[in-house]
Amino acid sequence: MEKVSRRLKRVASLLQHLVGEILEQEINDPRLAMTTITSVKVSSDLRHAAVYVSIFGDDSEREKTMQALEQVRPKVAALLGERVGMRYTPRICFRRDKGAERSYRVMEIIDRLNRGEKGG
Numbered sequence: 001m002e003k004v005s006r007r008l009k010r011v012a013s014l015l016q017h018l019v020g021e022i023l024e025q026e027i028n029d030p031r032l033a034m035t036t037i038t039s040v041k042v043s044s045d046l047r048h049a050a051v052y053v054s055i056f057g058d059d060s061e062r063e064k065t066m067q068a069l070e071q072v073r074p075k076v077a078a079l080l081g082e083r084v085g086m087r088y089t090p091r092i093c094f095r096r097d098k099g100a101e102r103s104y105r106v107m108e109i110i111d112r113l114n115r116g117e118k119g120g
Helices: 002-025 059-083 098-114
Strands: 035-042 048-055 091-096
Touching (some): 002 035, 002 048, 002 059, 048 059, 048 098
Parallel strands (some): 048 091
């Protein structure tokens, strides 16, 4: 079981690196400029991968970024298929990493409190 778990982690790490590289170097869409791949979760059969993204900006910008990610998903998948040496290229889906967004919001509130500002 541990061997399988290590394999999944290795594949997830590889996919995280490659998807980030593809978005940064090959996809020329300004809506993706403030996007970070925070993690990837791979199914046990390696056929599906959930790619979690952290998006800097307000709700409107996050929604536009998610739409852009969905639009470029086929191209990202094709480029990913060219780069991974696997029998099957996992089908990727992008998901917002809301944990990262919450962490950023908490840091914003702490900064505001340290400056003596109100609001929240």
